[in-house]
Amino acid sequence: MIIKNGMGKLVIISGPSGSGKTTVCKLLEKEPNVKKSVSVTTRPPRYDEKNGESYYFVNNTEFKEMIQRGELAEYATYCNYYYGTPLNALKEALKKEIIYLLEIDVQGAIQIMEKFPxxxxxxxxxxxxxxxxxxxxxxxxxxxxxxxVRLKTAAKELEFKDRYNYCVINDNLDTTVNTIRKILNIS
Incomplete structure (x- = not known):
């Protein structure tokens, strides 16, 4: 499925668990034209997460129904939980003049790269x-x-890094965020 791009930009931020995806996305979201997608998951919320902000938390049955109805642009399992990106949100983001961040794992990223070149x-x-x-x-x-499990998964995910447009080492948070700002032409 290819959806014609309007003014919006889709940007995947991906990497192994512990690479700093969430922190980097939160800092990038402070920019006025940057918005982060809200994924759907079956995992339980962490202490600081809110439904509809961090994720949409659903049960396995609800998630499988979303798959059957074609409501997800991508989905994957990670550590025995489902994760997915709502398709409608991507379509809407492409119509707006925003940078839309997708904080997703390698499985989901590859699906998005295929559907949204x-x-x-x-x-x-x-x-x-x-x-x-x-x-x-x-x-x-x-x-x-x-x-x-996360460390083993990280080793597998690293094998796919060459499929991405950019690889950024997150050694210093400010440097990492500034590097991504340059990539995205955010002043």
């Missing part, structure tokens, strides 16, 4: 494996088994 894709990399591990520990929401 005009998308700008950015892969965030941690400086090294130790930093990634420490970030996941600091988050303090991951059980040991969950962290092992």
């Amino acid at each position: 005009e998308v700008i894709s950015i892969f965030l990399l941690p400086p090294d494996k130790d930093t990634l591990h420490n970030r996941l520990i600091k988050r303090n929401t991951n059980k040991k088994k969950d962290m092992e």
Whole structure:
């Protein structure tokens, strides 16, 4: 499915868990013409997340119904939970003069790249494996088994980094955000 681009830009921000996607997106969202998509997920909310702001939290049945109705531009499973991007929101974003951020995993990013060839894709990399591990520990929401799964998944995701338009090492948050601002021509 190819939807003709109006004035809006779709931008994928992707990378392994702990690469800083959420933090980078929050900082970019402070720009007046930048908006982040709100994904749908079946995972339980974290302590600081609100339904409709962080994610739309739904159960497995509701998510599968959304798939059947063709309401998702992409969807994937990650750590035994479903995640997806509402298609209608993407269509609306392309009609507006905004930069629309999609904070999604590699599986979803590849689906979006195929459906929306005009998308700008950015892969965030941690400086090294130790930093990634420490970030996941600091988050303090991951059980040991969950962290092992996330680290294995991160290794697999890194294999796809060359499919992205840009790879940015997130070693210093300000530098990372400024690099992405330059990529997106945000002054």
